[in-house]
Amino acid sequence: MGTYRIAVIPGDGIGSEIVAEALKVLDKVGQTFGHSFTYTQLLMGGAAYDAVGTCFPEDTVPVCREHDAVLLGAVGGPRWDHLSGAERPEKALLKIREGLGLYANLRPALMHRALSAACPIKQEHVGDSMDLLIVRELTGGIYFGEHGWREGRYGQEAYDVERYSEMEIRRIAKVAFEAAMTRRKNLVSVDKANVLETSRFWRRVVTEMSAGYPEVTLSHMYVDNAAMQLVHRPSQFDVILTSNMFGDILSDEASMITGSLGMLPSASLADGSFGLYEPSHGSAPDIAGKGIANPLATILSASMLLRYSLGLNAEADAVDAAVTAVLDAGIRTCDIAEPGKPSVGTADMGKAVCERICPPPSDTKCASLHGEARFCLA
Numbered sequence: 162m163g164t165y166r167i168a169v170i171p172g173d174g175i176g177s178e179i180v181a182e183a184l185k186v187l188d189k190v191g192q193t194f195g196h197s198f199t200y201t202q203l204l205m206g207g208a209a210y211d212a213v214g215t216c217f218p219e220d221t222v223p224v225c226r227e228h229d230a231v232l233l234g235a236v237g238g239p240r241w242d243h244l245s246g247a248e249r250p251e252k253a254l255l256k257i258r259e260g261l262g263l264y265a266n267l268r269p270a271l272m273h274r275a276l277s278a279a280c281p282i283k284q285e286h287v288g289d290s291m292d293l294l295i296v297r298e299l300t301g302g303i304y305f306g307e308h309g310w311r312e313g314r315y316g317q318e319a320y321d322v323e324r325y326s327e328m329e330i331r332r333i334a335k336v337a338f339e340a341a342m343t344r345r346k347n348l349v350s351v352d353k354a355n356v357l358e359t360s361r362f363w364r365r366v367v368t369e370m371s372a373g374y375p376e377v378t379l380s381h382m383y384v385d386n387a388a389m390q391l392v393h394r395p396s397q398f399d400v401i402l403t404s405n406m407f408g409d410i411l412s413d414e415a416s417m418i419t420g421s422l423g424m425l426p427s428a429s430l431a432d433g434s435f436g437l438y439e440p441s442h443g444s445a446p447d448i449a450g451k452g453i454a455n456p457l458a459t460i461l462s463a464s465m466l467l468r469y470s471l472g473l474n475a476e477a478d479a480v481d482a483a484v485t486a487v488l489d490a491g492i493r494t495c496d497i498a499e500p501g502k503p504s505v506g507t508a509d510m511g512k513a514v515c516e517r518i519c520p521p522p523s524d525t526k527c528a529s530l531h532g533e534a535r536f537c538l539a
């Protein structure tokens with residue numbers, strides 16, 4: 162039984178709708194398992210810009226640090242597209258990742274059997290199942306290298322520099338090797354070592370580290386091939402380790418294979434147990450306020466929060482199992498509904514998950530779905 166403090170950043174677009182459902186699920190977990198969660202709501206992104214004139218209020222990082230973890234909805238939208246690069250809501254996301262030292266982004270892509278009809282790839286290519294984890298480096302690479310505009314040989318030009326230090330590669334590779342040890346022990350490091358120096362360095366460091374993990378089968382793949390292999394035979398992957406930008410791209414691709422971008426959670430972890438949890442999808446401004454967004458990625462992100470930051474594995478298992486039970490019962494938001502079949506709204510989906518949260522143990526309906534062990538970043 163514990164008391165946990167969670168900083169909540171609903172953000173923009175559908176953010177507040179999906180976060181509200183994840184909080185209901187956490188409250189239900191609290192009631193069922195005897196924990197109490199307290200929430201501090203913070204503004205960030207376009208919502209903060211409208212309220213206080215900046216997308217990243219100064220106290221965001223210090224306030225988040227006073228909490229056990231952060232739950233975030235999504236930021237950004239066309240309303241703030243006129244802002245300069247440095248002022249944009251997306252920049253606030255990069256600042257919070259950097260400010261909180263969240264270098265390890267875990268993006269699991271799990272195909273729920275009940276959703277196989279929503280998978281755009283022919284079943285024979287997907288194989289038995291798809292259950293992979295993308296470990297994306299989150300505070301380095303081209304996102305955080307030097308950016309600028311200048312006068313070049315042919316007039317004005319712009320540039321973004323890709324840069325990785327050995328320390329940055331080592332610490333993210335360690336996360337990936339350790340994650341692989343808790344799973345099927347298969348690690349694919351994705352790079353573009355046929356062209357980029359940063360990738361050649363990345364490959365060298367990861368290869369050196371593999372000596373420390375003799376049980377893990379390590380292979381390397383160029384990113385263009387990895388993008389193709391993901392749609393060709395996604396079940397070949399267990400853990401994918403990659404850089405910030407390649408991870409951004411491959412995680413959207415992987416999520417779509419599972420049926421919908423609306424299903425993919427993510428954890429962004431710092432050293433220790435602190436982390437920020439958010440769905441991998443964006444703020445979906447086109448459907449904001451309509452009450453139809455799929456809250457499952459955010460609910461599954463709350464499950465990752467329970468598991469990775471609070472060490473509450475049974476509770477996380479109960480949330481994952483409740484999501485599976487909802488899908489097995491045929492309950493669908495419109496993004497994952499089969500054409501012509503009925504769908505429910507955001508709040509009803511949240512309610513359906515809450516109703517299926519049941520206490521451990523022995524109840525087979527609550528059996529662990531992922532069997533993922535919690536690991537702390539040392």
Ligand code: IPM
Nearest residue numbers: 237251252254255409441443
């Ligand atoms: C993501 C998003 C962000 C990223 C954007 C919104 C800055 O696409 O979390 O995948 O590129 O990291």
Ligand code: MG
Nearest residue numbers: 409410413441
């Ligand atoms: Mg992205």
